[in-house]
Amino acid sequence: MEKILVGLKRVVDYNVRVRVRSDGSGVETDGVKMSINPFDEIALEEALRIKERGEAGEVIVISIGSSDVRQQLRTGLAMGADRAILVETDAQTDPLTSARILLEIIKREDPGLVLLGKQAIDNDHNQTGQMLAALWGRPQATFASELVLDGDQATVTREVDIGLESIEIDLPAVVTTDLRLNEPRYVKLPDIMKAKKKPLDQIPLADLDIEASAALNETAFAPPEERQKGIIVDDVAGLVAALQDKGLL
Amino acid sequence: MTRILLIAEHDGTSVNPSTAKCVTCASEIPDAEIHVAVLAKDGASLAGEVAGLTSVDKVIQVDNPANSYPVAAILAPQIVAIADGYSHIFGPSTTFGKDLMPRVAALLGVNQISDIMSVLGSHSFRRPIYAGNAIVTVEAPAGLPVVATVRIASYASAAGGGSASIEAASVDADIPGHTRFIELRSGKSDRPDLQTAAKVVSGGRALGSAENFDLIYKLADALGAGVGASRAAVDAGYVPNEMQVGQTGKIIAPELYIAIGISGAIQHLTGIKDAGTIVAINKDGEAPIFEIADIGLVGDLFKIVPELEAAVGAASGRE
Structure with a gap:
């Protein structure tokens, strides 16, 4: 295929312990380390491997967000993507809007495959890929742990609750990645330098004709309920006694 | 309406x-x-x-x-x-x-x-x-x-x-042919289903191998429990993916959850926060799992788990 489109979302780094602002207006993101959503990194790695096998000509990374997101797109370029597209908006887009934006870019680029992370680790929505596939009228293969291309078809192994499911899909299609699809490569310093020369197109969201969605209104944020501090027992006898106390043995 | x-x-x-x-x-x-x-x-x-x-x-x-x-x-x-x-x-x-x-x-x-x-x-x-x-x-x-x-x-x-x-209902819908199911590979198990079991025993990377995971299965069987695992244990190939508990795996709420050799990354903890009682067994007393455990036992799992299995067997035998 000619092109693979990969979505990258800028999120709070997965090692950061996120805290809710004391006024409940959201979570603290000021001064917090931001990274590519880990599932999206896996999506990009898969696209790069497909290209390196000679099964795709070009890998395009796309993101939606403020100009800050260029940082993550540059990282994607340093990993090996050929070019980047930033659909620029200061607003947080909801999954339906994100899917509509991606569809608009698909119409322009005509990729043979779209690879996205199965969920972003900030909102944990797990929606955008499925929505994109629906709007596009194309197959979706979510939670992929193996992807084998064969001409205008692909076989995808999906991680489902009861095991591993295999499906066959016609291309083009949307595939969303699970953790065990691959292990993303590390970026090397010379690649970071080279990435600076690769094209990064910025398209203002207003230039795309995107239908507005009725957004869900997030009205309050709260920390989760804390669990009570527990006890430490000295040995197995102590553990058994504690479990019997609670009626669990 | x-x-x-x-x-x-x-x-x-x-x-x-x-x-x-x-x-x-x-x-x-x-x-x-x-x-x-x-x-x-x-x-x-x-x-x-x-x-x-x-x-x-x-x-x-x-x-x-x-x-x-x-x-x-x-x-x-x-x-x-x-x-x-x-x-x-x-x-x-x-x-x-x-x-x-x-x-x-x-x-x-x-x-x-x-x-x-x-x-x-x-x-x-x-x-x-x-x-x-x-x-x-x-x-x-x-x-x-x-x-x-x-x-x-x-x-x-x-x-x-x-x-x-x-x-x-007879439904008039365009059913696409572009997506075809091939097969489902499922680890058949007689144990209680992880997502609905009242008791769950989970193992982590500290088990060290797929063979050693038998310790977890034996304890689970003594308790009549389902079996889960941390992402690290799944990634290491000790157990299949459907056993993963956590943010991107299964979110569960058993009455009793026993985490063995699991350090407790936040992604794992999010999968067990609603458990009734959380027990942690880990050799590292500083492991984050102890922050949310109701009952903690610091020590060598290879010693503790067989002992616990025997004690559970004895306790249920007395009933």
């Missing part, structure tokens, strides 16, 4: 427990009439099973040979075809529902509320974000269908004893 359409999850022969949990969530919405759609190849007995759940008002049986295995691209247009007149369309937040419901939402032109953990009103819900480190209140817009998935660990199963009517 609040009319809720639930999408039943099943494997063709029996209804997944997630369905009864969705019913409980839906029944918390005031003055709701609850209908459950069973999309199957031949759903008569499945529909009968669902009709027995209390609070269910009607079961809609949609039979189609294309529904012999749940493929989102095939089910979604059929659901949209019967969605007219419903204010809410809910599915479980299992891999079945996570795959399917956003496709339904997009076809209906609405956003989805993922992982409802509590109902505040007909259009107001709470859900976890950031791996459960924050809980957000979400208001859905009025006048549009509310499409959502239900975080099943947050709900008890609806009781039996109901007697809903069953209605066969």
Whole structure:
């Protein structure tokens, strides 16, 4: 295929312990380390491997967000993507809007495959890929742990609750990645330098004709309920006694 | 009028427990009439099973040979075809529902509320974000269908004893041929199902090998427990993927959860926060798992677990 489109979302780094602002207006993101959503990194790695096998000509990374997101797109370029597209908006887009934006870019680029992370680790929505596939009228293969291309078809192994499911899909299609699809490569310093020369197109969201969605209104944020501090027992006898106390043995 | 359409999850022969949990969530919405759609190849007995759940008002049986295995691209247009007149369309937040419901939402032109953990009103819900480190209140817009998935660990199963009517629906929908089910590989197990077991024993990377994971299975069998694992143990190949507990694996709420050799990354902890009692066994007393454990035991799991298994056997033998 000619092109693979990969979505990258800028999120709070997965090692950061996120805290809710004391006024409940959201979570603290000021001064917090931001990274590519880990599932999206896996999506990009898969696209790069497909290209390196000679099964795709070009890998395009796309993101939606403020100009800050260029940082993550540059990282994607340093990993090996050929070019980047930033659909620029200061607003947080909801999954339906994100899917509509991606569809608009698909119409322009005509990729043979779209690879996205199965969920972003900030909102944990797990929606955008499925929505994109629906709007596009194309197959979706979510939670992929193996992807084998064969001409205008692909076989995808999906991680489902009861095991591993295999499906066959016609291309083009949307595939969303699970953790065990691959292990993303590390970026090397010379690649970071080279990435600076690769094209990064910025398209203002207003230039795309995107239908507005009725957004869900997030009205309050709260920390989760804390669990009570527990006890430490000295040995197995102590553990058994504690479990019997609670009626669990 | 609040009319809720639930999408039943099943494997063709029996209804997944997630369905009864969705019913409980839906029944918390005031003055709701609850209908459950069973999309199957031949759903008569499945529909009968669902009709027995209390609070269910009607079961809609949609039979189609294309529904012999749940493929989102095939089910979604059929659901949209019967969605007219419903204010809410809910599915479980299992891999079945996570795959399917956003496709339904997009076809209906609405956003989805993922992982409802509590109902505040007909259009107001709470859900976890950031791996459960924050809980957000979400208001859905009025006048549009509310499409959502239900975080099943947050709900008890609806009781039996109901007697809903069953209605066969013929659905006029374009069923695509672009997505074809090939096979399901499933580790057959006689142990209790991880997502609904009252007791769960999980092992982590510290087990060191697939062979050593036998320690976990033996303890689980002595307790009559389901078996789970941390991501590290799955990644290391000790156990299959369907055993992973955590943010991106299974979110569970057993009465008793025993974490063995699991350090407790936040992604894992988010999967067990609703457990009744959490027991941690780990050689590192500083491991984060001890921050949320109700009962902690610091020490060598290879010594402790066989001892515990013997003690559990003896304790249950006395009963």
